[in-house]
Amino acid sequence: MKKLTLKEIAEHIGGTFNVDAxxxxxxxxxxxxxxxxxxxxxxxxxxxGHDFTASAFANGASAAIVHHAVDADGPMLMVEDTHKALMMLAHWYRTTFDIPVVGLTGSVGKTTTKEMTWFVLNEKFNALKTEGNLNNNIGLPRTLLRMDENTQAAVIEMGMSNRGEISELSLIAEPTVAIISNIGVSHMENLGSRENILKAKLEILDGLRENCPILLNGDDPYLAGAVIENHPVIYYGIDDKTCDFRAINIEQCDESTEFDIVYEGKTQHTVIPTIGRHNVYNALAAFGTGLQLGVTPEEAVRGLAKYTPSGMRQRMKIVNGIKFIEDCYNASPDSQRAALKMLSEMKADRKIAVLGDMLELGTISEESHRNAGLLAAKTKVDVFMTYGERSLASAEKARECGVREVYGFTDKKALADKLFETLKPGDAVLFKASRGMALEDVINDLYGRMK
Structure with missing residues (x-):
């Protein structure tokens, strides 16, 4: 962060201070x-946080922003609302930088797209990115406030659970390029329909600077039909041949995916060190964004080749000859479908899917979990296991649809026991569940037994 003073920020966000710092x-x-x-x-x-102001000063803080009197001594700025002050400070601070800022959102793939875009931009710029899941109205301002004199670009992820939230974040960040990865059913519990989710995601336009481009997934029927005014629209995709950036000749390898990107009458061969058709979409968004910001095609593919899956997102690990696909960070019907398709395209003697509950689906929860069982049958998994009360419906549907080996569990140890008994060298096993299910406990249990 650039050096600031209480006096300077008070001029922009309001408030009164006792002594400058x-x-x-x-x-x-x-x-x-x-x-x-x-x-x-x-x-x-x-x-x-006011209760800990004295502690902050004791730990060395140079100043504090508060919205009511506190029992602490030190330079302080008194404002009406500290959370609003954080957002106002971040917005003003962002406007002091004349750099490319990429704002991105979507139902599925936000974080992967963010990471890939950062790797692409970092080939040309000293780029900042959202760390972890700091994509709300506290995390996003903190990310912007990490920019300093050396920051040449920023990639900012925007999350939401209700209408109005993306608008607020976009107005703070004022992106110069926007990306919407897709419109799925995450947060259906709060928003009620995909049409409402589309409206919520399109709020990213509220802060997108005038005449700046937005990149949309052209294969997503909701985004392909979206009406966008006053901004150039760039489409990327696989199936729609009219997309500005299109992937062809997709080939999935054990730990990577190869494809060609067709754009502006040219073709660029690309390799990403992760698997799954859905990740090709994420790479297309990153590639297209890079080219919009002056990154060369060669720099863009070099950046994509450096991508590494973060957290528990689609990490591939081979243990004792068994391919483990760890994808336990989140789950929705859309991401589950993509994960099962990815598993079906892998080279393995047997394909085993372990699916946990999908949370926050509201009224479509029962139907979505039963559909997961149907998808398991359609993608021809050899063994299907589930974890959680909701996912018992997935197991039941898979049995009805002819999957030969199906097991439903509500106890992690029982699931781990069955997996340990079942897994053999040459197998590929997918783990996919919502974060709240902590399915990684089962994976770690298995790794411990396989040492």
Missing amino acids: EFTEVCIDSRLCKPGCLYIAIKGENFD
Whole structure:
């Protein structure tokens, strides 16, 4: 972060301060404060950061922003609402940078697209990116406030659970390029329909700077039909031959995917070190974004080749001759479908799918879990196992559809026991579930037994 003072930020976000101070970092956790930090006392549902202001100063904080009196001594800026102050500060600070800012959202694939886009841009720029899942109205401002004199580009992920949230984030970040990866059924519980999810995702246009482009998945029927005004629209895809950036000749290898990108009458061979057709879409978005911002095709594919899956997203690991696909960060009907298709295209003696509950589906939960069992049959998995109460419906449907080996579990140890008994060298096993199911516990149990 560039060096700022309380006096300087008060001129832009309002408030009154007792004594001026300089800072070069923003922190909302008093335990992480150190000299040079500005501590912002955020009030949450279960805590009030104001209670820890004295601790922040004790740990070395140079200043604090508060919205009511606190029992602490030090340079402080008093504002009406500290959370709003954080967002206002981030927005003003972002406007002090004349750099490309990529804003991206979507129902599935946001984080992978963000990571791939960062690798592409980092071939040409010193690029900043959203770390982890800091994609809400606290995390996004903190990401923007990490920009400094050396930052030449930023890739900012925007998440949401309700209408209005993407609009708020986009207005803070003011992207110069926007990406919407797809319109799925995540957050159906809150928004009720895909049409409403589309409206929520299109709120990214609210902050997109005038005449700046938006990249859309042209194979997504909702995005392909979206009406966009005052912004160039760039489509990427696989099936729609009219897309501006299109992947052809897709070949899935054990731990990578190769394909050619056709654009502007040219063809660029590309290799990404991850598997699955859905990741080809993510790579297309990253490639197209890079070219919009002056990255050469050669730089873009070099960046894509450096991508590494993060967290528990589609990591491939071979243990004792068994291919493990760890994809336990999140799950929705769309991402589950993509994961099962990916498994079906893998080279393996047997294909085993382990699916856990999908959360936050509201009224479509029962139907979605039964559809998962149908998909398991259609993609010809050899062994189908489920974990969780909701996923018992998946197991039941898979049996009805003719999958020969089906097991439903609500106990992790029982699931791990059955998997350990079942798995053999030459198998490929997919683990896919919502984050709340912590399916990685089963994976780690198996790894421990296989040592």
